[in-house]
Amino acid sequence: MHRTKVRVVEDALDANNTIARxxxxxxxxxxxxxxxxxxAPGAGKTALLEYVLSDLxxxxxxxxxxxxxxxxxxxRLASLHVPVTQLQTGDGxxxxxxxxxxxxxxxxxxxxxxxxxxxxxxNVGNLVCPAEFAVGEDARAMVYAVxxxxxxxxxxxxxxxxxxxxxxxxxxxxxxxDFDLPRFLANLADVNPDATVIQASSRTGEGVDAWCAWLxxxxxxx
Amino acid sequence: MHRTKVRVVEDALDANNTIARxxxxxxxxxxxxxxxxxxAPGAGKTALLEYVLSDLxxxxxxxxxxxxxxxxxxxRLASLHVPVTQLQTGDGxxxxxxxxxxxxxxxxxxxxxxxxxxxxxxNVGNLVCPAEFAVGEDARAMVYAVxxxxxxxxxxxxxxxxxxxxxxxxxxxxxxxDFDLPRFLANLADVNPDATVIQASSRTGEGVDAWCAWLxxxxxxx
Numbered sequence: 001m002h003r004t005k006v007r008v009v010e011d012a013l014d015a016n017n018t019i020a021r022x023x024x025x026x027x028x029x030x031x032x033x034x035x036x037x038x039x040a041p042g043a044g045k046t047a048l049l050e051y052v053l054s055d056l057x058x059x060x061x062x063x064x065x066x067x068x069x070x071x072x073x074x075x076r077l078a079s080l081h082v083p084v085t086q087l088q089t090g091d092g093x094x095x096x097x098x099x100x101x102x103x104x105x106x107x108x109x110x111x112x113x114x115x116x117x118x119x120x121x122x123n124v125g126n127l128v129c130p131a132e133f134a135v136g137e138d139a140r141a142m143v144y145a146v147x148x149x150x151x152x153x154x155x156x157x158x159x160x161x162x163x164x165x166x167x168x169x170x171x172x173x174x175x176x177x178d179f180d181l182p183r184f185l186a187n188l189a190d191v192n193p194d195a196t197v198i199q200a201s202s203r204t205g206e207g208v209d210a211w212c213a214w215l216x217x218x219x220x221x222x
Numbered sequence: 223m224h225r226t227k228v229r230v231v232e233d234a235l236d237a238n239n240t241i242a243r244x245x246x247x248x249x250x251x252x253x254x255x256x257x258x259x260x261x262a263p264g265a266g267k268t269a270l271l272e273y274v275l276s277d278l279x280x281x282x283x284x285x286x287x288x289x290x291x292x293x294x295x296x297x298r299l300a301s302l303h304v305p306v307t308q309l310q311t312g313d314g315x316x317x318x319x320x321x322x323x324x325x326x327x328x329x330x331x332x333x334x335x336x337x338x339x340x341x342x343x344x345n346v347g348n349l350v351c352p353a354e355f356a357v358g359e360d361a362r363a364m365v366y367a368v369x370x371x372x373x374x375x376x377x378x379x380x381x382x383x384x385x386x387x388x389x390x391x392x393x394x395x396x397x398x399x400d401f402d403l404p405r406f407l408a409n410l411a412d413v414n415p416d417a418t419v420i421q422a423s424s425r426t427g428e429g430v431d432a433w434c435a436w437l438x439x440x441x442x443x444x
Contacts, residue, residue: 040262040263040264040347040349041262041349041370041371041374041377041378042262042367042369042370042371042374067377068350068377068378068379068380069376069377069378069379070376070377072373072376072377073377095350095380097319097348097350097351124350125262125349125377125378126319126348126349126350127262127263127347127348128290128317128319128346128348129319129351145264145369147264147367147369147392147395148263148264149263149264151294152263152264154291154292154294155263155289155290155291155292155294155295155347156263156290156291156347157290157291158290158317170369172398173369173395173398173399176394176395176398177395178425203400
């Protein structure tokens with residue numbers, strides 16, 4: 001339906017990958033493991049970060065916080081005394097719905113790479129586009145809330161397929177939802193049988209240990 | 223940060239508006255009222271549609287269903303015996319995260335405009351981009367789930383500002399959430415004091431009458 005448009009997008013993605021590799025080189029030189037944290041708005045990305053940042057057992061973490069506008073999430077995380085850099089994709093019509101490699105590159109001078117072991121890049125809340133743009137990460141983590149419904153891996157397969165780990169969040173709400181967890185897990189396995197799956201609740205703390213362990217493994221694999 | 227890119231986006235939006243006006247002319251000629259239904263993935267757009275489509279008091283409704291992939295929502299709605307047209311924004315990297323006027327225009331021949339009074343265009347689940355692209359609608363409706371958190375109007379102001387009505391969905395879950403409803407409503411009023419606000423639950427049926435009434439007013443205002 002949009003062949004011309006698709007071609008333009010692919011060209012843009014090639015340029016993106018070139019810059020993502022440059023970012024990756026910089027992260028490698030600094031010895032910093034990088035996770036690209038994605039998910040829909042309200043899935044609980046920031047809340048799960050609050051949990052892990054407060055106790056990562058000696059691993060020094062930093063955050064690059066992507067938002068369309070404002071510094072609400074960065075302010076929340078900065079209170080945990082980790083270095084947080086805010087990246088805003090712009091206002092109004094110029095506001096991108098995802099981070100790309102060039103945006104991350106422009107933020108690199110503001111990130112104290114030599115003082116951290118792990119950089120978590122919290123992407124803009126969006127279940128579509130962030131998965132299409134590498135930013136130089138080692139791995140992609142996705143937070144998915146059970147309130148979003150069990151059919152979403154089939155409707156938005158690109159991000160579920162791209163994720164190395166899927167944190168299935170807000171499981172404390174399961175008793176109050178018509179959410180069919182086995183069906184969701186089967187849908188997820190259909191599009192991405194290799195993903196690590198962690199059931200978690202940033203409210204009760206369930207699964208947070210496994211989420212921390214996944215991040216620490218990423219650092220150890222460096 | 224991305225001045226060149228912003229200019230390109232604005233050019234594209236101008237072309238979009240030209241096509242949106244052409245769509246609008248076609249809707250006007252057919253006497254069809256059009257609502258652009260937006261919201262994050264899992265906010266409950268389709269569930270709220272299921273409610274209203276089954277009983278609109280003689281008003282003949284049709285649906286244009288926008289998804290990145292698949293026909294799950296269209297299949298759900300088609301069982302209600304209303305004309306449903308599926309519009310897929312594509313696979314993989316070419317899959318757009320929103321509908322634009324040209325996509326809707328390409329679907330017009332498949333929509334029986336002469337047989338309906340109301341067309342509801344269910345946009346791709348996304349809290350950012352759909353609000354930036356007019357498609358020829360009379361009004362914009364937004365579905366927002368209380369599970370998404372009370373600060374989102376401040377983080378994603380474009381869509382909240384564009385909405386004529388905000389359906390605050392899943393209020394049946396409020397007893398189980400740390401969601402500050404008055405604070406959310408204040409945040410919403412900050413960015414859009416003119417929006418109609420309807421508190422609803424597609425699970426209990428609360429607020430569905432008001433949502434139906436809003437749609438019927440749209441048809442009556444034609």
